[in-house]
Amino acid sequence: MRKIVIGIIIICLYCFPFVYFSMHLDFANRSMLGYLFMIIVTSLLAFFGKLFSKSISLIIGNILSVIISFYFISEMTGNERWGGYFKPLTPYQLLILVSFLNLIPQFFALMLANRYKKGNK
Structure with missing residues (x-):
């Protein structure tokens, strides 16, 4: 029962639009801190999700x-500047690229959680 509840909490936390938030901060403030925030938070979610729950919650999240x-x-594509800001990629292409690249640190967090679980047994 505990794993199910933790899995649901992890999924709910993943429901934050991390890539949109990062892209919006990049567009509005010319700041890359949103991408750093995304990497740190999703890696922590992956670590704790693997440690206390099943991996399916990470995939769904x-x-x-x-x-x-x-x-x-x-919703932002009506803004002409938004569409041209991320050239040569479209905002949708950048969404896919950043989402895929964000899986890499999450994978390392999963491996770290596996090592931590094996070390504590």
């Missing part, structure tokens, strides 16, 4: 985060 980010990015 990442998919939901991309879907929610896609929705918010589609």
Whole structure:
């Protein structure tokens, strides 16, 4: 029961549109801190998700985060400057690229959680 509840909490935390938030901070403030925030938070979620729950919650959470980010990015596409800011990529292409690249630190966090679990047994 505990793993199910923790899995649901992890999924809910992943529902934050991390990629949209990062892109919006980049566009509005010319700041890359949103991408750093995204990497740190999603890596921590992956670590604790693997440590206390099953990996399926991480997969579902990442998919939901991309879907929610896609929705918010589609709401911003009416802004001409938004579409041209991320050239040569479109905002949708950048969403896919950043989402894919964000899986890399999460994978390392999963490996670290596996080592931590094996060391404590």
